Amino acid sequence: MAKKNKTPNLYDELNFARFGVISMHTRVDQSITHWNTEFAVNGRTFRIEAVTPQGRPHGIDTDTLVALETLFISHDCPQDNWVHTTAYEVRELMGLANNGENYHRLRQSIRRLYFTSVIVGRKTTLAGSQRVAWDNVGVRFFEGLRYRDHDDDGDLNTLDSEATLSIRLGEQLAESIRAGISHVLDGHLLHQLEQPPARALYRTLQAHRRQDDGSLLSELRVPLVDWRQATGLTTDRSDLVRRALTAAHDELLANRYLESATIEGRGKSAVAHYVFADTNSADPALVVMLRQAGVSVARAATLASLYPERVELALQFLEQRRMNAGGTVRNPGGLVADYLQNPEKYAVPAEFTPPAQARQEQAVRRHQKAEHEAQQQAEAHLERLGSASPVEQWESQRSTLQLILKKQLNADQWSQLEALACAGEIQAVDLTRTLIAATASTGLKEAVDQLRRRLNPLLPLEL
Incomplete structure (x- = not known):
């Protein structure tokens, strides 16, 4: 092989x-x-x-x-x-x-x-x-x-x-x-x-x-x-x-x-x-991580058993060194092993943010920005639809409402909602806003219960 x-x-x-x-x-x-x-x-x-x-x-x-x-x-x-x-x-x-x-x-x-x-x-x-x-x-x-x-x-x-x-x-x-x-x-x-x-x-x-x-x-x-x-x-x-x-x-x-x-x-x-070999002395997952970094078989098992709490930090330190060196580190396995055995040799700045943590924080910021932009776009779209006819509103919001309500309403209730929305008695755009806000605040069940009562006050709340 x-x-x-x-x-x-x-x-x-x-x-x-x-x-x-x-x-x-x-x-x-x-x-x-x-x-x-x-x-x-x-x-x-x-x-x-x-x-x-x-x-x-x-x-x-x-x-x-x-x-x-x-x-x-x-x-x-x-x-x-x-x-x-x-x-x-x-x-x-x-x-x-x-x-x-x-x-x-x-x-x-x-x-x-x-x-x-x-x-x-x-x-x-x-x-x-x-x-x-x-x-x-x-x-x-x-x-x-x-x-x-x-x-x-x-x-x-x-x-x-x-x-x-x-x-x-x-x-x-x-x-x-x-x-x-x-x-x-x-x-x-x-x-x-x-x-x-x-x-x-x-x-x-x-x-x-x-x-x-x-x-x-x-x-x-x-x-x-x-x-x-x-x-x-x-x-x-x-x-x-x-x-x-x-x-x-x-x-x-x-x-x-x-x-x-x-x-x-x-x-x-x-x-x-x-x-x-080494079943109880080392976490197998840590051994695999060290092996993938280039540490030899026997040494990986020994290091993982002696310094389990430092393995992830050592691998993050290796990643930072790679970033600083343009992606290449000579003998990465040796560097990781030496970092674990002799941490005092390596000066890590107090403000050091491990690469994995930095990437995670950056990913969170990107996600939050994307969510904010998507929310703004969705709100602008709903504003434009506010002056549309009831039928146009329903057609534009049908898929969104279906996604939110598909497990909440039965077939008869869905048909009734469509009829009321197309007649203008329920504004599809306003309903979408209400349900999205309720989902974000974990109040969806209460909002759906109110919708069911509006559809038919005689229907039981539990389906």
């Missing part, structure tokens, strides 16, 4: 990451297009049934899904669940080299995920009995797909890197992300890990170690028979499972994500035991 100096935060939906549908393997038997698993990790039991016409998702499919989830969030989670991007942008987020082979791999990956259908079962115990039941739901990674590709000698189909690539996330996946059931993955670490199995294992470990309250386990113990299913390893042979996990363990240990990774015992009693 290509190394990058700057990596974005990457986002991953938790439930889908726990399902174990995407295999750690870099190669799978593509003739197997239907499979079932059942496993338990950290007190959660899963039953998975999958249909995979293009073969089970594997290899870089983890990177593909995370990149598209990240783009979905960066696009403010569109209500139609579509992500409109390019193959170039997705590949960049994945950290893959810019060549035809990777556009071919990305095409195959997207198609595997698109064709995969999954039924997920959640185990429940029926009240008043010992019987076990399963609540099942069908889910998909993607529900829509539009792309342009090229033929290469009739064999190697590659995505057009610059053409629009449109992917619609599955309804459950999109709604889950929209509901906040996702977490941040360390993009720097993902781009440091060379092999897809290590990246897939990192994603699986992060999902299962996260508790419902958002905290992270410092250790995770899972029976190997369950862990094989949770990581999508398709072999039943214990020695092959150990071999596949060991290679990924080595990368995660070398990059200081894991403190230790062992498989204890043998046969069906074997247990995978993970101890995570």
Whole structure:
């Protein structure tokens, strides 16, 4: 995987990451297009049934899904669940080299995920009995797909890197992300890990170690028979499972994500035991911020644990130094680390306003000015309309009134308001002024109640 100096935060939906549908393997038997698993990790039991016409998702499919989830969030989670991007942008987020082979791999990956259908079962115990039941739901990674590709000698189909690539996330996946059931993955670490199995294992470990309250386990113990299913390893042979996990363990240990990774015992009693590095000593969010500023992995964890209260100020100081230097600072990671360890070396003026605070204050002033100008324009517009006919007033204010009153009046009341406004018994311009003022002063309910009584004094106030 290509190394990058700057990596974005990457986002991953938790439930889908726990399902174990995407295999750690870099190669799978593509003739197997239907499979079932059942496993338990950290007190959660899963039953998975999958249909995979293009073969089970594997290899870089983890990177593909995370990149598209990240783009979905960066696009403010569109209500139609579509992500409109390019193959170039997705590949960049994945950290893959810019060549035809990777556009071919990305095409195959997207198609595997698109064709995969999954039924997920959640185990429940029926009240008043010992019987076990399963609540099942069908889910998909993607529900829509539009792309342009090229033929290469009739064999190697590659995505057009610059053409629009449109992917619609599955309804459950999109709604889950929209509901906040996702977490941040360390993009720097993902781009440091060379092999897809290590990246897939990192994603699986992060999902299962996260508790419902958002905290992270410092250790995770899972029976190997369950862990094989949770990581999508398709072999039943214990020695092959150990071999596949060991290679990924080595990368995660070398990059200081894991403190230790062992498989204890043998046969069906074997247990995978993970101890995570620096879980309790540093806030992961602060570590990520320092990493993005250029601080090394081990040093970022140490500094975040020793000086948590100064991390944000150090990053603001770095930003100010960049502004003063025209955007470039030599060795920014070293500067941040030294600022944290030796703050007395850096003279910060008493009147210093951190860049983030200065930007926030400037943004507030711009917002206030824009609001004031918009209010003046709106008032001038209403003044001009004051002499217009009742029908003209209604036509000009209909959309504004509808926006304010759409949840306040029923269809009959809205029709009655329109009739009275067009007859001139209610001035649409005056009504707009009243409702806008009431909204600004949190008196909208009282204003609407008065309007309802005027429409029909016999109507109840509560709809």
